[in-house]
Amino acid sequence: MSADSGEAARRPVRRQAEIAAYVVEHGTATAHELVEAFGVSLMTVHRDLDALERQGVVRKYRGGVSAQPTSVFESNVAYRLNTAQAQKQALARRARELVEPGMSVMLDDSTTALALVPMLEDVRPLTVATNFLPAISLLTAMPDTQLIVLGGIYSPTHDSFGGVPCAEAVEALQTDLLFCSVSAVSGTHAYHQEQEIVLVKRAMLRAARTRVLLIDNAKLRRTALHRLAPLTGFDLVLVDDQAPADGIAALREHGAAVEVVAV
CATH class of the missing domain: 3.40.50.1360 (Rossmann fold)
Structure with missing residues (x-):
């Protein structure tokens, strides 16, 4: 794997960790807020939120997400890799x-x-x-x-x-x-x-x-x-x-x- 391809592979993980941190800081966030905050498409935001929900970091609801308890968030590998x-x-x-x-x-x-x-x-x-x-x-x-x-x-x-x-x-x-x-x-x-x-x-x-x-x-x-x-x-x-x-x-x-x- 080249350095460029390796960096590309890590990019979604870093973005997901940043999205998780944003949601924890604010308590809740809508998908459109995250589009504006991170400069990515609505489809990308939904993919990232789906991944974070599978990992137990956030809870999705119609139109947005809320944060899981801090202890759950701190267990998440995407968060830990970036701290x-x-x-x-x-x-x-x-x-x-x-x-x-x-x-x-x-x-x-x-x-x-x-x-x-x-x-x-x-x-x-x-x-x-x-x-x-x-x-x-x-x-x-x-x-x-x-x-x-x-x-x-x-x-x-x-x-x-x-x-x-x-x-x-x-x-x-x-x-x-x-x-x-x-x-x-x-x-x-x-x-x-x-x-x-x-x-x-x-x-x-x-x-x-x-x-x-x-x-x-x-x-x-x-x-x-x-x-x-x-x-x-x-x-x-x-x-x-x-x-x-x-x-x-x-x-x-x-x-x-x-x-x-x-x-």
């Missing part, structure tokens, strides 16, 4: 330094771990296991990389595989490294908004010798429903330097091994 990009790149660059040829690496379905994938191209040989379809697509093109696809129940909202079948596939492995992220972090624990995602992430934590948590600063200001694991259960917590100093101090106060990464 905190500089922070995710910085965290991924530091994570890349931990990977050596011959290792086995597990990646969860976070867009933070996804940022690491292109940086692995020159690490050969390498074994990578993941349940995240965008990561799988990138890894299939990498030479000398053994890809283990962690299958299960496909979720369009997350663009990944999950459920009990995925957790069982994870539990059959033991990898050198795990890179993962979460919805929110307190001083003592990592949390995620969705129970079915927690099921797979916990299996990943059990299946890795070294567990690395990647969190951008926004995760320190959020809350989420389900407790995933204590921060002391991670061997290393990487957080970007835009996180508040008191938030970082709280993580360290409770024993987490925290490293601050410059953006």
Whole structure:
């Protein structure tokens, strides 16, 4: 795929994320408002809204859409791909330094771990296991990389595989490294908004010798429903330097091994 065709393929995803953000900000929007706001045809707007409704981000009604709850919106992969990009790149660059040829690496379905994938191209040989379809697509093109696809129940909202079948596939492995992220972090624990995602992430934590948590600063200001694991259960917590100093101090106060990464 050429750079131009790759950019063209990503354009609808970015536009849909921007439309979703617009709807969340305003609460509701009509299709004609979105035509004016984004400079596209009415047919394109309806296609984008259909895609966002399938992903659970918006609810369509006659002539317009309304936003789903914020927690649902923040789970959506189209939204996550377009947030905190500089922070995710910085965290991924530091994570890349931990990977050596011959290792086995597990990646969860976070867009933070996804940022690491292109940086692995020159690490050969390498074994990578993941349940995240965008990561799988990138890894299939990498030479000398053994890809283990962690299958299960496909979720369009997350663009990944999950459920009990995925957790069982994870539990059959033991990898050198795990890179993962979460919805929110307190001083003592990592949390995620969705129970079915927690099921797979916990299996990943059990299946890795070294567990690395990647969190951008926004995760320190959020809350989420389900407790995933204590921060002391991670061997290393990487957080970007835009996180508040008191938030970082709280993580360290409770024993987490925290490293601050410059953006």
